[in-house]
Amino acid sequence: MSQPTFSSPTPAPGSRAIAASALRRAGLIDQDAKMRDVSEKPGRKAGVKQSTRTRTHPHKPRAIDLVTGKDQHGAKSLNARIAAGDPATSRLVKSTAARGRRNAISLNGAPGSGKVIELWKEWVNRRWNKEAKFLNLERMHEDEFLKRHRLTCPSSPDGAREAQVVFKIASKLEPPVETISLAHNDLASGRIMSTLAHFMPKLANLSLEGNKLGGWKEIEYISGKRGRLEQLRELVLIGNPMRDLEIKNDRVQQYKSDIARRFPSLEMLDGEPVVRVAFDAPTPSASTSARHHTLLTSFAWNVEPSFIAGVDGTIVSNFFVRFFPLFDNQRGALLDAYAPDATFSFSANTGIPPRARIEGIHVSKDFPNQRKLEWAPWLSGGLGGSRNIGRLTGGMQQLTQSLHLGSEQAVKAMADLPSTKHDVTGSPEQFSVDAFPIRQGESTNLLVTVHGQFAELPSEGIRSFDRSFVLAIAPEGSRAKQNGWDVVILSDQLVVRAYSSYEAWRPGPIRVQAGDLLPSPGLQQALAPLPEPQRALMQDLILRTRLNLQFAEDCLKNNEWDLERALANYEQVKANLPGDAYLPQDAFLP
Amino acid sequence: MSTLTQNDIAIATRAAENFTRLYYSTYDSPTRIDDLPNFYRPNSALTWNGRPFEGVEGVRELVSGIPTSKHEVQSFDCHPIPGSQPPSLLVTASGTVIHGKGPAGNPAKTPRGVVDGHPRVFSQTFVLAPDPNAPPTKSGEVAKYYITADAFRFVG
Numbered sequence: 001m002s003q004p005t006f007s008s009p010t011p012a013p014g015s016r017a018i019a020a021s022a023l024r025r026a027g028l029i030d031q032d033a034k035m036r037d038v039s040e041k042p043g044r045k046a047g048v049k050q051s052t053r054t055r056t057h058p059h060k061p062r063a064i065d066l067v068t069g070k071d072q073h074g075a076k077s078l079n080a081r082i083a084a085g086d087p088a089t090s091r092l093v094k095s096t097a098a099r100g101r102r103n104a105i106s107l108n109g110a111p112g113s114g115k116v117i118e119l120w121k122e123w124v125n126r127r128w129n130k131e132a133k134f135l136n137l138e139r140m141h142e143d144e145f146l147k148r149h150r151l152t153c154p155s156s157p158d159g160a161r162e163a164q165v166v167f168k169i170a171s172k173l174e175p176p177v178e179t180i181s182l183a184h185n186d187l188a189s190g191r192i193m194s195t196l197a198h199f200m201p202k203l204a205n206l207s208l209e210g211n212k213l214g215g216w217k218e219i220e221y222i223s224g225k226r227g228r229l230e231q232l233r234e235l236v237l238i239g240n241p242m243r244d245l246e247i248k249n250d251r252v253q254q255y256k257s258d259i260a261r262r263f264p265s266l267e268m269l270d271g272e273p274v275v276r277v278a279f280d281a282p283t284p285s286a287s288t289s290a291r292h293h294t295l296l297t298s299f300a301w302n303v304e305p306s307f308i309a310g311v312d313g314t315i316v317s318n319f320f321v322r323f324f325p326l327f328d329n330q331r332g333a334l335l336d337a338y339a340p341d342a343t344f345s346f347s348a349n350t351g352i353p354p355r356a357r358i359e360g361i362h363v364s365k366d367f368p369n370q371r372k373l374e375w376a377p378w379l380s381g382g383l384g385g386s387r388n389i390g391r392l393t394g395g396m397q398q399l400t401q402s403l404h405l406g407s408e409q410a411v412k413a414m415a416d417l418p419s420t421k422h423d424v425t426g427s428p429e430q431f432s433v434d435a436f437p438i439r440q441g442e443s444t445n446l447l448v449t450v451h452g453q454f455a456e457l458p459s460e461g462i463r464s465f466d467r468s469f470v471l472a473i474a475p476e477g478s479r480a481k482q483n484g485w486d487v488v489i490l491s492d493q494l495v496v497r498a499y500s501s502y503e504a505w506r507p508g509p510i511r512v513q514a515g516d517l518l519p520s521p522g523l524q525q526a527l528a529p530l531p532e533p534q535r536a537l538m539q540d541l542i543l544r545t546r547l548n549l550q551f552a553e554d555c556l557k558n559n560e561w562d563l564e565r566a567l568a569n570y571e572q573v574k575a576n577l578p579g580d581a582y583l584p585q586d587a588f589l590p
Numbered sequence: 591m592s593t594l595t596q597n598d599i600a601i602a603t604r605a606a607e608n609f610t611r612l613y614y615s616t617y618d619s620p621t622r623i624d625d626l627p628n629f630y631r632p633n634s635a636l637t638w639n640g641r642p643f644e645g646v647e648g649v650r651e652l653v654s655g656i657p658t659s660k661h662e663v664q665s666f667d668c669h670p671i672p673g674s675q676p677p678s679l680l681v682t683a684s685g686t687v688i689h690g691k692g693p694a695g696n697p698a699k700t701p702r703g704v705v706d707g708h709p710r711v712f713s714q715t716f717v718l719a720p721d722p723n724a725p726p727t728k729s730g731e732v733a734k735y736y737i738t739a740d741a742f743r744f745v746g
Contacts, residue, residue, distance in 0.1 A: 253596055253597060253600060254600075256600075257600040257603070257604065260600075260604050261603070261604055261607060264604070264607065264608045264611065275597075275601055276601065276604055276605070276608070277601060277602075277604070277605035277608070277733060277734075277735050278733075278734045278735070279608070279609060279612060279629060279734070279735055279736070280628040280629060280734065280736065293620075293623045293624075293654070295622075295656075295657055295658050296654075296655060296656070296657055297657055297690065298657065299655065299656060299657065299689070300654070300655025300656070301638060301639065301641050301652070301655055301656075302639075302641070303639040303640065303744065304639055304640030304641045305640055306640060307637050307640040307641070307642060309642065339672065341594075341672040342672065343594075343669040343670070343671070343672065343680075345667055345669060347665050347666075347667045348665070349664050349665040349684050349685070350664075351664040351665075351685070351686065351711075353686075353711045353746040354686060354705075354708045354709045354710075354711075355705040355708055355709070355710065355711070355746060356746060358702075358703060358704075358705050358708060359703065359705060360703075387667050388664075388665040388666070388667065389603060389606055389607060389666055389667055389668060390607070390610075390663065390664075390665065390666055391665070396596070396600060399599060399600075399603055400596060400599060403599060403669060405594055432640075432743060432745075434637045434640060434741045434743065436635055436637065436642070436739070436741075437635075438635065438717050438738060438739040439633070439719075439738065440671065440673055440674050440678050440717075440719070441673065441674035441678075443673065445671075445673075447715065447717060447739050447741065449713075449715045449741045449743070451713060451743055451745050464745065464746065466682065466684060466713040466715075466743075466745060468680060468682050468715040468741075470671050470680055470717070472673075490671055490672055490673060491669050491671045491672070491680045493667050493669065493680060493682045493715075495665060495667070495682055495684050495713065497684065497711065497745075497746070500711050500745060500746025501746070504710065504711070504743075504744045504745050504746050505639070505640075505743060505744065505745065507640075510639075510744075511706050512657055512689050512690035512695075512706075512707070513690050513691065513695045513696050513697075513706060513707045514696040514697060514700040514704050514706035514707050515696070515697045515700065515706075516706070532651055532655075533651065533654055533655070536654065536655045
């Protein structure tokens, strides 16, 4: 294809024949239709004949023939045939009328639309570079083929349906399309891409170079909730106002970050690698070879009390007993407790807790002040607002402002938050603490997570909170040490939530569904000596069948500790089991 | 004293977004027992509702004893922790989680005020650290991170 108006690369010799046969095999063109094509000579205009691209189905009347009167069934006029109630005609008339405002695109649809679809298929085929898996949709408004066949250009404002047709055709190409270029189409809106993620979810490379995309809204079509290119590796936005503006305003980093956040899979942006951090996440190929695991229907583990390890518990409690009253009454004094380069941020999780809602906590008489609480001071206060990364709309700027660097900034931000009252000397079950050492480079620090509640002033409404600290032992001579702190705060993240009861961390077995049996302490004690995973499997089987330990163990042993098989086995034999195969009622909690 | 640049913050934020998305979708997938341990290393320390586990094998044991799950993350935050380069990251996530079949799995005659089966609120704190033994594999990757510490609790 060497026409000047097509910017697709010239295919290798013989490749047209290969492409043609591939398309035939793929069913996109008829066996007997030949690939009509432009001549090889450069500079010549296309010489495609007008009337020969239609399919011929001798037994089916074509709508166009009916309209022009060239009907194979006879030369009766269309009106005459409608009047006569000819079934074939009335069906066609109905479908032609119905086709007017339909949104659904059917590639094997009503006769008549078939001709147009064939044209689109041919056009897509011309722009398809099979070897490179590249669909070149550049400069569509200059395309001679579209003009000649009076096809609406997909990049025009009313070309949305045509774009959808093109992408649908493209989604059936073999091998699958990896790269699409929509460069130089004068696109001011990203709307043309609204079905791109639907039809080609595995698209790897996309160029939007040289368009007129002005803002983030235009990218939403491929990075929003409705459609997201989850596997996009490379994106080009060079030459678009949205990028040029950021560069002009010296916000290149922010631009790169904001794009990278919208496309987590992205590796190259505008020709440059995207800097990122990687994890050993599962790849599809690795996961499909996994063994089949039967998950339990009960929890193998109980909720346990506060866990403190690797450090003297008094260090942690001394820290809290001093920290929270100061946070309540004198936040400025906490300056001593934070390292000079400490980091602090807070976020509000404004979700309504399901269980608390069912229990009616927020409207109960025990909590008379809940309705006076408002989220606004937490969402926008604290000199930067709530740092819920998933919900931020202010881009890089908001991300930076809401992260407070250094002890002075940290304390200043805290001073701008609502006043609080933590009841540290009250009943300890209101708080749950998990603390253990973590290695950080050469040093060992302490991770401390605390969950609890406070009264927010002046309303006296109750909030729940989670706070995570990374603490270091205060060095001799440091400001912290000199002011009586044994530990110094390196990082502090606070999350404030609507109130949920501390029953959530009451120690004991955990119920999954209503009505599930739970093991009594006696039963758990009896199972305790068993090694894992046998203990967990025994407990799960017993909770489902009430079998006693001996029978449960036999059942599992005879089925090689495969829980699914053991359950099936139990179902087979349970009619014949004696009454004493089962545990008494008191082995379970009501 | 190391100063955090905007770039550090940008990279940390993206890491948190990717991580949160990947971690919980892996947790909720049928291949959880095989895939979730990959986020950890032998020296990882974790607690689940106050019960300690250690390393890759510990994670495998932990998640083998948990029914099917469906998490919905409602908020998450991330800092670089000062003191090392590339920095460790402190990530906190909170949201709701359904284990088992949710309210639909409750017996038909379950009274209205019963909370069992309904989503619980969870809070999870991670410390992500660069893996010194794994070189970056693709261009642009700063480092491969893993979970060195993890504390999970039901909080509502």
